[in-house]
Amino acid sequence: MMRESRTSFLKWCGVALLLPLTAVAQPETDANQVKFPKQFETWAATQTQSESEDMLAHYPASIILWAGSSFAKEYRSPRGHQFAVADVSRTLRTGTAVPAGEKGLSASCWTCKTPDAPRLMKEMGVEGFSDANFVDLGQEIKSVVYCSDCHIDGSAKLALPRPHAQDAMAKVHLPFEKQSSAMQGAQTCGQCHVTYYFQPERKNKVNIPWIFGNTADDIEKYYDTRRFYEWIHPISKTPILKARHPEFEHWSRSKHAEVNVTCVTCHMPAATDAKGNEYTDHQVGNSLQHFDTACAGCHESQAELTSTLDKHKKDIDAKARKVEDLLVKAHYEAKAAWDAGATWPMMNDAIMGIRHAQWRWDFAMASHGLYAHNPQEGHALLDKAIEQVTDARNVLKFVAGHIGASEPQYPDISTKEAAHKAIGFVESDAQKAKDAFIKQEIEKHWDPIASTGY
Known part of the structure; x- marks a missing residue:
């Protein structure tokens, strides 16, 4: 889809433009806009979904759990599809320019942000694409999540x-x-709303770890069998696993899935235009905003459903905060044992307990909408995590007593700033370097969608 036609259309439908109109060439007609005008209009309206929350500020314990990874630098709630490229370009997680001759972040980070990614995979080969640096392909990215991500283009x-x-x-x-x-x-939807990892032996190409199945247990078995880890935790020396938004996995075992209610049913409900023609609303968002069309077929009362979801959220959040507290303590208790001369044979069971407990916490909390999609599984994951980290701490207590370890020193993690200080991360320095990269590279040489969305 040409930028000019998108700009023309967004101006027509009232979506705020962040590009100067003087820079816009003569519009060309976009085939999808003509054939599917309401779908196109609602897709364009995802630009209004611009709010994003600083999740590390809300949950600073996450910084300790993710210490040693880029997730401890910045982690924000997702915005509308129009911001997919802008958000991945500008986050501290994707860093700055890579010095010549060095290996930077994999271009696989573009995979779910743009239809340019499948195009580049065809041109470069899947492993050629993933082996490239993220920033080196920035100028190739000219479109955000669009029709061709889910449809045969033009159909x-x-x-x-x-x-x-x-x-x-x-x-x-x-x-x-x-x-x-x-x-x-x-x-x-599950192409991207799913957990994955970068496969190191295949040049960091995206891989979904479903060899044994897609439950947390099955994926853990796959990772443990491969001796895979994403990073070694700098405090506890735990080989850490990272979950990434496993919405498809949770949904696939839910009551909704049992009755054939899918992502589209709830988040892209059927709508009717002024002429009575039915279409699918492509402004993907909160299903409760469309209660009458998305939920009323099964739920009688919006107030009752909202109350139920609020209770699920409150209960799961409380349990998650408990797991986080236990895991933070376990990481520092492991550090105290290592500092006192503990050996791997002494520590193995405890370290594996931390690894598995944090994996289950992450598999629950990395999923957007767990409270609605599958709260039963969320509780089961967190209950098991509490059991595993408690067992790990008991082992660490025994080891500490055996070798005479000092009492662990737990840090202040009451705020994001305090937690960052505990792991030695200076956000202001990282932000300064990122701002320079944005100004010198992204704003000068990348497509404007890397700054604003369409």
Whole structure:
């Protein structure tokens, strides 16, 4: 889709423009805008979903749990699809320019942000793409999440263009072409709303770890079998696993999935235009905003449903904060044992307990909408995490007594600033370097979507 036609359309439908109109060339007609005007209009309206919260400020204990990784630098709540490229470009997690000859962040970080990623994979090969540096491909990225991410371009026919998603559905014997249209819709969302990792032996290409299945236990078994870890925790020496928004996994075992209610049903409900024509609302958002069309078929009262969801959120959040507190203590108790001369044979059980407990906490809390998608699984994950980290701390207490370790020194993590200080991260310095990169590279040489969305 040409930028000029997008700009023209957004101006027409009242969406605020952040590009100077003097820079816009003569508009060209976009085929999708003409064939699917209401879908296009609602998709464009995701630019209004611009609010984002600083999740590290809300939950500073996460900084300790993610110490040693980029997630401890910045972690914000997601915004509308229009901001996919801008947000990944500007976060501290993707850093700054890579010195010549050095290896930077993998271009795989672009995979779910833009239809340019599948295009580049075709041109460069999947591993050629993933082996490139993230920042080196910045000038190639000219579109955010768009029609061709879920459809054969110019058609309503659903598609699954990302190789890692095609591979994953084959692993669980749900090939895309053999599914119902409802399940295909869920799978198009599940291309990106799913957990994954970068496969080191395949040049960091995106891989979904579903060899044994897609539960937390199954994925953990896969990672443990491979002796895989994403980083070694600098405080406890734990080989850490990281979950990434496993919405598809949680949904697939939910009551909604049992009755064929999918992501599309709730977040992209059917709507009717002024002429009575039905279309799918592409302003993906909170389903309660569309209670009458998305929820009323199964739920009688919006107030009652809201109350139930609020209770799920309150209960799960309280349990998650307990797990975080226990894990922070465990990381520092492990440090005290190491500092006193503990050996791996002494520490193995405790370290694996921390690894597995933090994995389950992350698999629960990294999922956007767990409270609605599958609260039962959320509670089960956090209950198991409490059990595992408690066992780990008991082992650490025994080891500490055996070797005469000093009492652990727990840091102040009452605020994001205090937690950053505890791990030695200076946010202001990182932000200064990022701001310079944005000004010198992104704003001068990258497409404007890396700054504003369309």
